[in-house]
Amino acid sequence: MKTDPQSIVIGAGIVGICTALYLQEKGRQVTLIDRMAPGEGTSSGNAGIISVGSVHPEAMPGIWKEIPHMLLQRRAPISLRPAYLPHIIPWFASFLASSSVARADQSSVGISALSIRALDFLQPLVQKANATALLQQEGSIYVSETAAQFAAAKRNCAYYDRRGVDYQIIEGGELIELEPSLRPGLAGGVLVHAGGNSVSPLALSQSLFSLFQKQGGQFIQAEVTGFKTECNRVTAVQTDSDLPCLEVCVTAGAYSKTLAKQLGSAVLLDTERGYNIQLPTPGIKLKRPLLFGARAFAVTSMQDGLRLAGTVEFAGLKAKPNYKRAYMLAEQAAYLFPKLNTEGGEPWMGYRPSMPDTVPVISASPNYANVFFGFGHGHLGLTQAGVTGAMLSALATGDEPPVAVEQFRIDRGFFKDRV
C-alpha cells in the first residue's frame, strides 16, 4: 500500500470517480475510499440520462401551489414520511425561498452552467476508458400527457431559450412517430436534442473506476469516520487507520452532510429518495429516454431491460425503503406503454443528494485550505459528474476551474439574492 500523502477522494460514486480521474490528469497520486464497492450506491440505479437540457431547478416559481396535489394524489409522485417532517422543515423552507422568479432563474444559471458542459467533461473520460458503447446520444423527450401539461411545458421552454438549449416542440402525433410504443393520444412533448443516456450507469462507473486503477489509483474499502487536523489543514483521513493526505475531496453523495459538519461546514443537504424497477423482458425498446414530469419518473432502455426510475420520497437516510413506490412505477408505465410486459422487475431505492436550490456544492472549504466539496447534485449527478470532477481537481491544484465556482459555494445562503 502507498504511504506517501495522497489526494484522497471520499466516496466512489460517479462524482468521486470522475473527480479521482481528473485529479490523476493533474498528476496527483489518488486514493479513493468508499465503504461500498465503487459505483454501487445511488449512482448505480439512476435513469441514466445525461440531461444536458436540464436547466430548470426543482424549486420552480409556483411550485408551492402544486405540492399539496403532488403529495396527496393517488400514486403520489412525492411522498413525505410523517416522522421525517420535523427534520425536513429547514430544507423545505429554503426550497420555497429558492422558488421566487428571480431565485429560480439564478439557480437555472448555475444548473445550466454545469449541465450544458456535461458531455465535454464526461465523454473524454468515457473514451479513455473504452466505454463509449455505454453512452448513446439521441437526446431525450419530456412528455406531456394532457393539454394543460403541454401548455406549461411550452411556457417553461423560456428557460431553454435563455440558456441556449436546442429543443423542439413535438405535437402528439409526432410523438408516436418518434417513440411508437407510447400510448396514442398523449398531448405532446419537448425533445431536447443534446445529451443522451448511459445504457448501464453501474457499468459506466465500473469502467471509469477500472481506468482509475489502471492509471495507478488506489482504492480502499472502508468507512471514513473523521479527520485529523493541524491549523487550517487536514493532515489525515480516519478510517480504521489514519491515512495521511495532501488534500481531501468530499464526494460522498447524500452522506456528505456529516463529513462536511466534521469539517466545520453546516450544510442544508438532504436526500430525495428515489426508486427504480428494471423490467428484464419489457417487449418494447425506446430510442431515447422519456421523462414524465407530472409523474416524476423517467423511462430508459438499458442494455439489460427497461428501467423505470424516479419519484421523490422525503424520509432521510435511515428509514427502510417502501418498495410499493417502485411497483407503482410499473403500474403507471403499463398505462403509458400499452404493449409493455411488466413481469419480473426487481425494485431498488437510492438517495439523491439534494440541495434546496437544486444547485450542487462544488467548493473549497472555508475552514481548511486543503479540503474541497463536491456533492448535492440531486437529480443530475450522473449528468454533472464529469464537469464537477474537472472543477474540483482544478480547485485542488490551484488552477482556474472550467466553470466559475462562486455560485456553488458551500456557505451560500438561501434567503437572500446572491450577487
Ligand SMILES: Cc1cc2nc3c(=O)[nH]c(=O)nc-3n(C[C@H](O)[C@H](O)[C@H](O)COP(=O)(O)OP(=O)(O)OC[C@H]3O[C@@H](n4cnc5c(N)ncnc54)[C@H](O)[C@@H]3O)c2cc1C
Ligand atoms: C431514481 C433516481 C433516478 C435518477 N436519474 C438520474 C438521471 O437520469 N440522470 C442524472 O444525471 N442523475 C440521476 N439521478 C441522480 C444521480 O443518481 C445522483 O445525483 C448521483 O448518483 C450522485 O452521485 P454521487 O457520486 O454524488 O453519490 P453516490 O452515488 O451516492 O456515491 C457516494 C458514495 O459515497 C460513499 N460514502 C458515503 N459516506 C461515506 C463514508 N463516511 N465513508 C466511506 N464511503 C462513504 C457511499 O457508499 C457511496 O458509494 C437519479 C437518482 C435517482 C435516485
